[in-house]
Amino acid sequence: MQPLPKWADLVLVPLISLTLAAFVTALVILSIGESPWFALTTMVQGALMTASGWGHTLFYTTSFIFTGLAVTVGFHAGLFNIGGEGQAQLGGLGVALACLCIPWPHWTLALFGASLAAAAFGAAWIAIPAWLQAKRGSHIVITTIMFNYIAASLLMFMLVDVLRPMGAQDPSSARFPAELALPRFNQIPGLDLLFPRSVPANVTLFLALAAALVIWLLLWHSRTGYRIRALGKSEGAARYAGIGPVKTTMTALLISGALAGLMSVNNVMGDAGRLLGNSAAGAGFIGIAVALMGRNHPLGVVLAAFLFGFIFQGGSELGFMTAIPIEMRVVIQGLVILFTGALDMMVRMGLERVFARLPRRPSKAKAA
Amino acid sequence: MDYASVLQLLDSTVRLSTPLLLACLAGLWSERAGIFDIGLEGKMLAAAMTSAAVAALVAAMPDRGALGILAPVIWGLLAGILASLAFSMLHGVASITFRGNQLISGFALNFIAAGLTSLAAQSIFGQGGRTPQLAGDARFSPVTLPFTDTLRNVPGIGPFYAEVLSGHAGLVYLAFAIVPLTWWLMYRTRYGLRLRAVGENPAAVDTAGVSVIRLRYSALIITGILCGLAGAYMSTALQAGFGRDMTAGRGYIALAALIFAKWRPVAALWACLLFGFFQALALRPDIVTAIVQTRVPGPILDALPYILTVLVLAGFIGKATPPRAGGEPYVKER
Numbered sequence: 108m109q110p111l112p113k114w115a116d117l118v119l120v121p122l123i124s125l126t127l128a129a130f131v132t133a134l135v136i137l138s139i140g141e142s143p144w145f146a147l148t149t150m151v152q153g154a155l156m157t158a159s160g161w162g163h164t165l166f167y168t169t170s171f172i173f174t175g176l177a178v179t180v181g182f183h184a185g186l187f188n189i190g191g192e193g194q195a196q197l198g199g200l201g202v203a204l205a206c207l208c209i210p211w212p213h214w215t216l217a218l219f220g221a222s223l224a225a226a227a228f229g230a231a232w233i234a235i236p237a238w239l240q241a242k243r244g245s246h247i248v249i250t251t252i253m254f255n256y257i258a259a260s261l262l263m264f265m266l267v268d269v270l271r272p273m274g275a276q277d278p279s280s281a282r283f284p285a286e287l288a289l290p291r292f293n294q295i296p297g298l299d300l301l302f303p304r305s306v307p308a309n310v311t312l313f314l315a316l317a318a319a320l321v322i323w324l325l326l327w328h329s330r331t332g333y334r335i336r337a338l339g340k341s342e343g344a345a346r347y348a349g350i351g352p353v354k355t356t357m358t359a360l361l362i363s364g365a366l367a368g369l370m371s372v373n374n375v376m377g378d379a380g381r382l383l384g385n386s387a388a389g390a391g392f393i394g395i396a397v398a399l400m401g402r403n404h405p406l407g408v409v410l411a412a413f414l415f416g417f418i419f420q421g422g423s424e425l426g427f428m429t430a431i432p433i434e435m436r437v438v439i440q441g442l443v444i445l446f447t448g449a450l451d452m453m454v455r456m457g458l459e460r461v462f463a464r465l466p467r468r469p470s471k472a473k474a475a
Numbered sequence: 476m477d478y479a480s481v482l483q484l485l486d487s488t489v490r491l492s493t494p495l496l497l498a499c500l501a502g503l504w505s506e507r508a509g510i511f512d513i514g515l516e517g518k519m520l521a522a523a524m525t526s527a528a529v530a531a532l533v534a535a536m537p538d539r540g541a542l543g544i545l546a547p548v549i550w551g552l553l554a555g556i557l558a559s560l561a562f563s564m565l566h567g568v569a570s571i572t573f574r575g576n577q578l579i580s581g582f583a584l585n586f587i588a589a590g591l592t593s594l595a596a597q598s599i600f601g602q603g604g605r606t607p608q609l610a611g612d613a614r615f616s617p618v619t620l621p622f623t624d625t626l627r628n629v630p631g632i633g634p635f636y637a638e639v640l641s642g643h644a645g646l647v648y649l650a651f652a653i654v655p656l657t658w659w660l661m662y663r664t665r666y667g668l669r670l671r672a673v674g675e676n677p678a679a680v681d682t683a684g685v686s687v688i689r690l691r692y693s694a695l696i697i698t699g700i701l702c703g704l705a706g707a708y709m710s711t712a713l714q715a716g717f718g719r720d721m722t723a724g725r726g727y728i729a730l731a732a733l734i735f736a737k738w739r740p741v742a743a744l745w746a747c748l749l750f751g752f753f754q755a756l757a758l759r760p761d762i763v764t765a766i767v768q769t770r771v772p773g774p775i776l777d778a779l780p781y782i783l784t785v786l787v788l789a790g791f792i793g794k795a796t797p798p799r800a801g802g803e804p805y806v807k808e809r
Contacts, residue, residue, distance in 0.1 A: 135591070139598040154587040187578055235785070245788035246797070248513070249576050249734065252727055253788075260778035268772055395582065432597045432604065434590045441586030449569040449580035456573070 111458055119448055123398055123454050126385040128442040135438060141431050153424025154417045160424075161305020167379065167390075168409075168416035169308065172315040173370035174394025175401060175408040177363045181247075182403050183326060184359035185339035190251025191234065192391030193258030194229040198368025199267060199375045201228030201360050203382035207270075217287045218413040219298055219302040220368060220375050222314065230361045232258060237360035247360070259385075265314015265385055280382040289377045309377035315412075318366065319405040325362075326405075335359045367391055391438075393419075396440055399448040415440070479769030480762060484637040484755055489639060490713060492518065492751025493647045494705045494722075498729035499736070499743045500650075500657050501701035506659065507738060508694030509674035509800040514566055514581030515702055516726025519557040524592035524707025526555030527606040527717035528599060532680075534613035546612040547748035548711050556703030557708075562588060563699030564692075568575040571691050574804030585726070593719045606710070606717040615644035615712035646704060653701070657740040670694055674798035677805040687805045731784035738798065 111120075133143035135329050154160045174191045181188035188194075201224035211217035236250035266278040276283075289309045293302040302308075325330035337345040338355045346352055375386055376384030400414065422436025446454070497801035498515045505512040527682055530551030533542055542550060562584050569580040620641035626633045661667040670690055673680045677687045709725075710717040732750050736742035756763055757776040764770050 135594070139594065189578070189582065239785070243788070243790050245790075249730065250788055251783050252513070252787055253731060255779045256724060256727065257778045257785075260774035260781075263770050263777075264774040267774075363529050366517035396577070399579070421730045430598075432594050434593045434597075435605070437590030437592075438594060439588055441588075441590060444579060444586060445569065449575035449577075449583055450573055452573040452575055474799070 111462060115458060116283055117402060120454050121402060124446040128446045131442050133441050136431060141429060146425060146431055149428050150421025154420040159304060159306060160304050160420060162247050162302055163307045164416040164420040165308040165312055167419040168413045169312045169315045169373045170370045170390040171393055171397050171412035171415050172409055173366050175397030176318060176388050177366035178394045178398035179403045180359055181327045181363040182323060182337045182398060183339045184356060186247050186360060188251055188363045189248050190233060190254050192387050192392045194232045194367035195370045195387035195391045196258045197232040197264050198206050198225035198229040199364045199371035199382050200370060200387040201225045202371045202375045206376060207281060211287055214287050214289060218289060222372050225368040225371045226365035230365040233364030236308045237357050241356040278384050282381045288380060307378040307436055311373040311377045318428035319409050323405040331358060363400055393440060400443060401425060454465060481633055484759060484762060485639045487755040488748060488752045489643060491754045492747045493650045494709050494725055495729050495732055495751055496650050496744060496747040497701050497705035498726055499732045499747050500653055501698040502730055502733045503696045503738060503740060503743060505725050506801055507674045507798055508670050508691050509677060509798055510570055510691055510695060511577040511802045512698060513578055513730060514584040515729055516722055517585035518702035518704055519706040519722045520560045520563050521588045521594050522555035522559040522703040523710035523721055524552035524580045524717045525558035526707035527609060527710035529554035530550055530609055530711055531607050531612040534790050548615055551711055552707045555707035556700055559703035559706060562701035567692050567695045571688055577802055589720060596717055604719040609711060614715055615646060617642045618645050620709040629666055639690045646708045646712055654744045661740060674800055677800050679745050731780055735784055735787050753779045
């Protein structure tokens with residue numbers, strides 16, 4: 108059978124998968140006696156029709172770009188980093204320690220320092236699973252799942268027993284100094300015309316977009332990226348070409364962990380202004396859906412992150428405005444992962460049949 | 476620490492180990508057949524919600540009619556198994572028929588289950604994603620083993636028999652009975668031999684003229700049933716109803732136990748008892764403090780099963796070798 112044309116593989120397959128996920132979502136909404144059309148309009152209204160909606164959607168988009176990139180880098184090395192959630196939580200710890208322990212003179216320096224800390228903590232949290240994968244062949248999926256739970260316990264311990272200010276009730280750190288608060292979109296000259304009221308979206312979005320560009324350069328225009336992709340395509344061939352699998356596995360996974368950790372700059376420093384329990388709020392897991400949907404390309408990841416930002420913000424709007432519970436967005440997320448990640452072949456097989464029936468133009472290869 | 480608190484601790488160890496054990500055996504069947512299943516959690520959750528919901532609905536019927544032949548809790552159990560089976564078959568379609576990525580499929584199904592269960596509970600009962608409290612014959616009642624009263628006064632053994640061994644729901648005894656059954660089926664029957672072979676070298680099984688696809692689906696059916704039992708136990712025996720995310724990572728602890736047990740049924744029993752014991756300890760910080768003489772933070776006890784599993788994976792406590800064909804979809808023609 109003819110392989111699919113490239114455009115169909117890159118655009119048509121994810122679009123059809125997304126349509127299938129949307130169709131099943133509509134069925135679920137119908138089955139609980141609500142109108143899918145009303146749900147969709149509510150989501151669009153709440154996420155894209157007001158300045159505040161955009162402010163939230165872009166805030167979530169920022170987080171999802173980081174975690175999506177984290178999963179993408181892993182996938183290119185043939186490794187499934189399912190532990191973005193734990194790495195993001197540790198990144199949050201790094202941000203909190205950087206903001207609380209060092210007296211930064213200005214938020215720009217603090218942003219730099221906190222980003223370094225977030226990346227370092229995220230990378231440190233994947234270092235043990237990465238080393239076990241590289242050296243001992245322990246499956247990265249299982250170890251990173253275990254590390255997600257260990258991270259949750261560690262954070263709970265840190266928040267309750269170490270970072271909690273004297274006399275405070277809820278498990279959270281002290282507030283960061285006010286002068287370290289990152290400028291939100293309503294505080295940035297120019298953007299403040301579009302966002303009159305306070306929104307959570309902040310300068311970290313630009314950091315995320317820069318990270319996407321850097322990852323694109325890294326993967327396709329650097330030796331390290333070439334090694335990572337070669338390892339992912341075929342370990343045997345990579346090894347034969349003199350690419351050390353241990354070093355490359357470690358590199359790919361440490362970058363992946365650092366990216367997941369960086370996500371915390373957005374929500375811990377940019378929004379909450381202190382470290383709360385469960386700070387990552389599932390964004391680490393959504394990164395998997397984002398990477399799958401974005402076809403493991405940084406540009407695709409940015410677009411998919413925006414889509415999931417919309418689903419996340421629109422979903423919480425559903426919870427407020429309709430009788431559809433907010434859990435709907437978890438279902439949507441699961442369905443997108445299922446259709447784009449696991450049932451990919453189903454869509455592809457169907458499309459191949461369709462394309463085989465189409466009148467065939469002589470391909471360039473044959474002409475040559 | 477006195478004898479009474481030791482017995483209490485062991486009693487809750489047995490209670491808390493049971494869902495782990497059922498889920499762990501479920502994972503064992505699937506992974507031995509070469510299908511990774513990180514979706515144990517989702518299947519348990521689906522079964523927990525469905526069985527609590529059906530038990531509650533049947534119990535609330537004024538006139539049960541034909542449904543009256545079985546207690547509501549049994550209808551709940553059957554419905555829970557069906558729900559879990561549905562998820563298991565979906566996993567099969569994605570990972571066997573369409574040769575998709577088994578890890579991603581299991582992961583996606585966990586999300587779908589987590590969302591759908593509280594969605595369904597909310598839209599049926601409108602109590603914030605929970606089912607109503609179950610009582611009477613909508614729950615599994617404790618089974619008192621024979622001779623409990625006769626033996627109770629024997630020093631040492633008597634209270635142990637009465638407190639730890641007796642007085643659990645029927646599903647607990649069923650779970651423990653499934654361990655030797657699994658062992659026997661796996662290692663002493665032709666089906667078990669073929670199943671293990673399909674997890675190690677499916678091409679060899681195929682060459683012998685046995686259907687790889689059919690064997691793998693049959694393993695997933697067993698997985699579905701066992702996860703169904705685990706979930707139903709959670710909501711209709713251990714607790715009295717379904718609550719949002721009530722399995723709280725037990726599917727993953729079961730996975731950890733499976734690795735700890737190196738994919739063997741009897742070892743799985745000990746691993747689940749050990750992890751259940753940690754859970755029981757985490758519920759009783761006072762006992763831990765009394766033993767080690769310092770205050771151990773609860774989160775550290777919660778994290779112990781995961782830390783142990785990482786140590787096993789690292790090869791510090793024996794080497795864990797998964798079934799060789801695990802995670803690989805089988806492609807018949809080349």
